[in-house]
Amino acid sequence: MAGKPIKMTVSLRSLFAVNNSAQARWGSPSSHPVAKATVELEGTGLSATTGTFGDAQLDVSSLPSGDYVIALTPDAGNLLRSTSAPLNTSDGNKTDKPGTCRYRPLRIQVSLKVQDGAVKIQPVGPCDGTTHGAAFFQLPATLLVDWKPDWVACRYQSARPPKTSPTFILLHRTDGPNPGSALDEFIPKVKSSHYLVDVDGHVIKLVHEDLVASHAGTSWWCGQKSLGPISVGIEIVNKSGPFTQQQYDAIIRTIQELQRTYPGITRHGILAHGDVRVRSITGLIDLTLVERSGCPGVHFDWKQLEDAGLCSKADASLFKESQIDGEYGGYFKDNPTARLPLFATDAKLLRKDKTPYGVVAGVQADLSSLGYSVNASNGVTSTSEYDGATQAAVDRFRRRYMPGVVPTNEHLNPIFDRNTAIALKRVLLDRQR
DSSP states (O other): OOOOOOEEEEEEEOOOOOTTOOOOSSSOTTSSBOOSOEEEETTTTEEEEOOTTSEEEEEOTTOOSEEEEEEEEOOTTTBOOGGGSTTOOSSHHHHSOTTOEEBOOEEEEEEEEEETTEEEEEEOSOOTTGGGEEEEEEETTEEEEEEOOSEEOOOOOEEOOTTOOOOEEEEEEOSSSSHHHHHHHHTTTTOOOSEEEOTTSOEEEOSOTTEEOTTSOSBEETTEEOOGGGEEEEEEOOSSSOOOHHHHHHHHHHHHHHHHHOTTOOGGGEEEHHHHBOOOOTTOOOOOOOSOTTSSOTTOOHHHHHHTTOSOOOOGGGSOGGGGGGSGGGHHHHOTTOBOOTTOBTTTSBOTTSOBOOHHHHHHHHHHHHTOOOOTTTSOOOOSBOOHHHHHHHHHHHHHHSTTSSOOSSSOOOOOBHHHHHHHHHHHHHHTO
16 A cells, blocks of 8 residues: 655745845745746656646655755746847747746755655755756745746837947946836836846846837937937846945846947947936927936946946046146146036136136037037037036036945036046046047
8 A cells, every 4th residue: 555645845936036045026925936847856757847826746755865956947938948048139029928937947956855754855055057046945845946037028119220239238227126126117018128137146138139128218328319229228136235246247247248249339338327318308308417317326336347348437547637737728727626616607717817718618528529418409519608417417427437426326416626527538538449
């Protein structure tokens, strides 16, 4: 007479857990189950398929205690396929319904202790695939698996224009602590990025690169209106404070892969969303940089990208501090501790002989040469006034190239002083290399 079955349960969820915690970061622990997946105990002939709630049971009555490998394979509807792989420009996004998650196969080493009519299951070491999954002891006979999707289909805006490839990458932050809140915002709306980078470095693809994701909004850079059709968006999970090293590593890796596929993306095309996001007013033209000043924000360490050769920088070797005395009409030679007064005009910033320095026009020309909008009407025409549009551009420049000088994401910091002028000249020269 056969003994009573001894069953172990494997429960598959998309939790986005980090730091060895089973706490769900996309809904509750019962949310987002992975159904129709095959759970196989390798070398035993035992397998089962997960049901609607992501659970599968295996009868381990005949097994001795020991270490085993659980192999997880998604069904065809959820299997990560070549059409969903990063940098693939197929039509996968056009056929997957928004919210479709795709996973790569995963293997988990576990220890089973089978005795006295019961089984105890314990994960042994990390899952393969690094950030792609993690297993947690839930109950003596139950293993909870956080199976992180590499692909979550989100709505896109349109196809890219014919013969158009991305030339810019815009970096964003979610302003939320987890990927779940961002995905719940992206999936039902025509609002998303191409990639989402979690705090542990896990990268989720949301929209294919041959499609326009609605991430750039009303934008302007180097005379280009609407950067959405020519950019790739990378959203970074961050509510506040520093980003993680795993995120920087993942961002650098993703940018390098994109540059290999799209050579038109140079290091000068890696931008903050705040650098390009201009005012959005229906029926009016206003190219003032007034929105998204904290995207990705003052806590983002651009030096990590600079050291990897992936973006422009204020290279001190290109311009000595003393050289600023000969720039901007000698304004900072005569006024070494000065700050440009808000709304000052060149007509009132005069030398002792009553001739204008032309400092404001010079600042506007330099910022415009980098790409920033300095004119609310057309982005480029000098007004010779340190007006709102120019102040906003200075604020974005300082956030990007002068780490630590802007204290918060919330407040503008349009201080144009000697140090800002030196940094601006250094970046200009770096752009010419």
